[in-house]
Amino acid sequence: MRRKIAYPLVALSVTAGSSLAVASPALAHGYVSTPPSRQALCASGAVADCGPIQFEPQSVEGKKGLRSCDGGVAQWSVLSDESRNWPAKSVGNSVTFTWVLTARHVTADWEYFIEGTKVATFDGGNAQPDAVVSQTVDLSRFPGRHTVLAVWNIGDTANAFYNCVDLNIGGGSPSTAPTASAPTSPPTTAPSYPPTASSSSWAPGVSYKIDNVVTYQGKKYQCRQSHTSINSWEPSIYTLALWLPL
Numbered sequence: 001m002r003r004k005i006a007y008p009l010v011a012l013s014v015t016a017g018s019s020l021a022v023a024s025p026a027l028a029h030g031y032v033s034t035p036p037s038r039q040a041l042c043a044s045g046a047v048a049d050c051g052p053i054q055f056e057p058q059s060v061e062g063k064k065g066l067r068s069c070d071g072g073v074a075q076w077s078v079l080s081d082e083s084r085n086w087p088a089k090s091v092g093n094s095v096t097f098t099w100v101l102t103a104r105h106v107t108a109d110w111e112y113f114i115e116g117t118k119v120a121t122f123d124g125g126n127a128q129p130d131a132v133v134s135q136t137v138d139l140s141r142f143p144g145r146h147t148v149l150a151v152w153n154i155g156d157t158a159n160a161f162y163n164c165v166d167l168n169i170g171g172g173s174p175s176t177a178p179t180a181s182a183p184t185s186p187p188t189t190a191p192s193y194p195p196t197a198s199s200s201s202w203a204p205g206v207s208y209k210i211d212n213v214v215t216y217q218g219k220k221y222q223c224r225q226s227h228t229s230i231n232s233w234e235p236s237i238y239t240l241a242l243w244l245p246l
């Protein structure tokens with residue numbers, strides 16, 4: 001499997017009349033970062049032995065109208081494997097889903113389902129979305145542990161992108177993740193997913209917010225976009241996209 005590295009922004013303005021281009025592979029698209037989707041958990045190392053999806057969580061693309069975590073693609077079938085006991089994030093009755101879009105396709109709409117029931121739709125206006133999109137969904141009708149299927153329907157193709165997000169709706173203790181190899185510089189206590197950022201060394205699997213400051217390879221960086229970190233998204237790679245050198 002050829003490893004693909006995703007870049008969250010195609011370009012960022014540097015000075016008036018100029019821009020800094022960031023290379024983006026042809027197969028980069030988008031995924032739900034917060035609460036962590038199954039592919040986000042794989043990419044961060046919170047869930048082990050996921051196969052190639054750990055390197056390209058943004059790539060779960062299939063034809064529109066599916067109701068599957070893997071988008072109907074055998075390569076991503078691990079995402080539909082319910083025997084893996086996917087860890088569930090404890091949330092309230094209202095949940096904000098944040099997508100990181102590595103290729104900002106024009107959007108027909110965004111849909112959210114629980115057990116086949118559509119619970120929310122957000123019109124995309126057939127326009128290009130921002131690099132980070134957040135949408136708040138009322139899930140009060142579905143207390144307890146559920147899997148939310150989040151769907152990004154592209155406006156100018158027959159395809160969509162699929163994400164399954166496991167939640168414990170209405171609070172309670174989060175479930176535990178399957179045993180995984182510890183990522184570099186992990187939190188010292190077992191957190192809910194994703195853990196919160198600290199003002200220390202950058203690490204994968206951490207939820208960083210705008211203005212958080214981290215140290216990486218002896219240099220300090222300030223977060224420019226809220227996101228959950230994964231391996232291959234280090235600050236030195238995403239300078240000016242996700243991180244601002246200090």
